[in-house]
Amino acid sequence: MNNTLFALLYTLAVGGAWLLSLPFLLLFSFKEKYRRSIPARFFLWRNPPLPEGRVWFHACSFGETRALKPLLEAFEKDAALTVTTQTGCDEGKKLLETVRYLPFEPLLWFWVRPQKALVVMEAELWFLLFYLAKRKGAKTLLVNARISDRSYPRYQKFAWLYRRIFAHIDEVFAQSEADKKRLEALGARRVTVTGNVKLANLPEASRRYEKPGGLVVTAASTHEGEEEGVVAAFVAFRRRHPDAKLLVVPRHPERFGKVAALVARQAREAGLSFSRWSEGRSLAADIVVVDAMGELVNLYAVSDIVVLGGAFAPVGGHNPAEVIPFGCRLVSGTKIFNQRAMFDAVEGPLFCELSELEAALERALEAPPLRLKTPVSLAPILEGVRDVV
Known part of the structure; x- marks a missing residue:
């Protein structure tokens, strides 16, 4: 099956799931935890596309977003960021001006614009994200890639899908040799072990408190x-x-x-x-x-x-x-x-x-x-x- 046909069938499948989940999404959107993220991700509410020609970074939540700080700083003038969660969005806005929520996959057809590169953190392996970014000319990279002991059997069950995803990823930077072997078994190409990105930028205290007496x-x-x-x-x-x-x-x-x-x-x-x-x-x-x-x-x-x-x-x-x-x-x-x-x-x-x-x-x-x-x-x-x- 060629890539275009697979992408269309995949879109129909996840689009159907999106339609079936609409009542639940509307219900959850009233919860504080999802009040901003669900309308933005699943309905594009106040979530315009990124400006064209950027280095597009994507991270899921707070920790992954914070770990991107040195990379965002290196490409500050060209960088843009998408996130999945509200905590990730709040952290991203401390680091960068251009921050958006990543729309749910079927909506990416209307949302993705041509970018210089797409740099995705860890396990955010969404087929249409990489397919559409690559189709519109971006170089695609997966950084800090990992597959845990516990999750690897689940990845293996869907190896056919991950082979499709990795076919649209130009370079992969893995946390360890074990991760590299697992990623290559799932179809990843050009895999380099760079260690864990989260260890490259160890945090500093943002406020100083007086230490209480004792332990x-x-x-x-x-x-x-x-x-x-x-x-x-x-x-x-x-x-x-x-x-x-x-x-x-x-x-x-x-x-x-x-x-x-x-x-x-x-x-x-x-x-x-x-x-x-x-x-x-x-x-x-x-x-x-x-x-x-x-x-x-x-x-x-x-x-x-x-x-x-x-x-x-x-x-x-x-x-x-x-x-x-x-x-x-x-x-x-x-x-x-x-x-x-x-x-x-x-x-x-x-x-x-x-x-x-x-x-x-x-x-x-x-x-x-x-x-x-x-x-x-x-x-x-x-x-x-x-x-x-």
């Missing part, structure tokens, strides 16, 4: 099912370290209220003081729930131990590298299947189950700070884009 433990990016066990472990740990404080930073804003109520109850039962960050921006209480976005790195700067969430529950883990500039010890759960490459790139993390966290906190007191094994160079990616700029 500061930050439970970062926690998910459903993690907070209760983390607080219980900390309460037991604090019996031997009475000056210790705990900062709990939930991953998703919509859970702030629920987490605050849960942690407040546990603190009360343990005879510890509790506060919410939003009520006074204070770190004075024994346990603080930080119910705000964009503060995590600032809190790392006043932390001694970081307990990184998303790996005690079966979420797949989060990026450990943001801890590195601040000399913290890191404790993680074992379910890091989405971040294995990131953890492979750092030295010093401690791993445990949630039931073992109290003992892991004790071990962390004697552990070395987290550190990077090897630096990452963006030079091959920059060279690949500069070919057409």
Whole structure:
């Protein structure tokens, strides 16, 4: 089947799914989390096409958008950015003037304009995105490409589709040799291992807070099912370290209220003081729930131990590298299947189950700070884009 016919049949299939999902999309568009993204992505509301002749970058969410910062800065005058989520959009607007939401695939036929290059972060492998960008003359690159242990079997089931997608990608920059082999097995060409782009631009604190007295433990990016066990472990740990404080930073804003109520109850039962960050921006209480976005790195700067969430529950883990500039010890759960490459790139993390966290906190007191094994160079990616700029 030739590319044009496949693209038309593919459009009919995903377009049908779009039509069937319209009632649900309208319903979800009233939720705060999707109030801007759904109208923009699925109905093109206040979402005009990018100006022509740009270096078009695309990232999904907050972390991927932030990781693009050095690349966006390198092509600032020519760069434009699309994102998928509201958090990604908010972060993108801090870095660049021209930011849009990426429309759902069938709408790309009416939206994509000729660009110099399309640079896509990680696993945003949308067929029509690459097909239409390439058709309109863009050089296409996939950067920071990864396929996790857990997701690879799912990719293999749809290998026929990924071969079609990779046929329209000129260059691929993979996180690791294992990723390179998996990508090539799915049809990727010209694959170069450059390491993880997220490690090329380690963060700095945007605000400086006074460090509380005593040991500061930050439970970062926690998910459903993690907070209760983390607080219980900390309460037991604090019996031997009475000056210790705990900062709990939930991953998703919509859970702030629920987490605050849960942690407040546990603190009360343990005879510890509790506060919410939003009520006074204070770190004075024994346990603080930080119910705000964009503060995590600032809190790392006043932390001694970081307990990184998303790996005690079966979420797949989060990026450990943001801890590195601040000399913290890191404790993680074992379910890091989405971040294995990131953890492979750092030295010093401690791993445990949630039931073992109290003992892991004790071990962390004697552990070395987290550190990077090897630096990452963006030079091959920059060279690949500069070919057409």
